[in-house]
Amino acid sequence: MRKTKTLLLTTSIIAGLGLTAGFNADAKTISQKASAMGANHRVSEVFNHMYSDHDHANDSSYSPDILNFKSGNQRISLRNNSKLSKAVYNASIGTIQNVTVTPDNHYLFVVYHQVSGDDNSMKGQIVRFNISHPEQQKKSSIMNLGHGQSLAYNPTNNKLYMIILGRASAYRAKVMEMNPWSLKPMQTINIHSNSYLISDQLAFDRKGNAYSYTKTYSDQSGKDSLRIYKGKITKRTVHFNLVQAVRHAPGGNDEIANTPQSMAYNRKTNRLYFVSNGEVLSVPVNKLGHLKSKDVKSTVFNTNAEFEGLTFTKNGHPYLTTRYKIFSSNRTF
16 A cells, blocks of 8 residues: 555656656757747836845855845845755766746756856756655756856746757747656747847746846846746747836846856745846736836845756745855845
């Protein structure tokens, strides 16, 4: 009886996540003819407060065990999750680039960027960890994942997705759908843009809407601001529209601090989060298109560690990664 119960429990978890092994192992490739990015148009821009007291990020910094709040209008501190950090670091083939979790908090997915002498490698690997028992792991093959920043879990179909950019490529990309159980690609859609830049940032809300963002670099379009895009990724198409601008990107006008690192969605707060080095900025999803300054929340941490990825449990608790550690908290922000 004990073995039967264990088997039934395991099967129910896998089925509930859509993590069945019966998927077609041969990944299809589709080339989308229409532009993945909508036509250029004006959108509302919110003028938020810019925090300028950032420590300069150092990608070799091992970082302390606590990320303390330094400034901002959203206070929280995060502590090193030593058990997860040890497992994730020991499994590494390179540098951590992003993380995401399943809706039941059972699995943590980590994407690694393969280390190369000139940092030009496009290879990477995804590893699935059992959060309660992180020594239980499943590794993908080493494959072309670009820089690896966009790993995201879609809760409506229980699939992993990535937007993969080539080197010096901003108008062409690949959107890869992956089986989270086998960690094998299921489908790739080749996309292009006739308007806005394509970004290797991605998050899904609880309804399956997809989000991406870019940071502006020219004075003409408002340097160091955020451009937020909302859209859908279906079996055959990818489409995003610009929906909101935020005047000051996290990291302010510090070219090291304001490097876009990742984005995340928190179902508990219904907010999108934008990660730079040392700062996390968030906005409510239901107010995109008409944000007010008071809607924008920012947290600057007292650290010079390079931030990499962010994800949230179903209770809204964060996992934030640097190159060498995973930090967590038992409260949301």
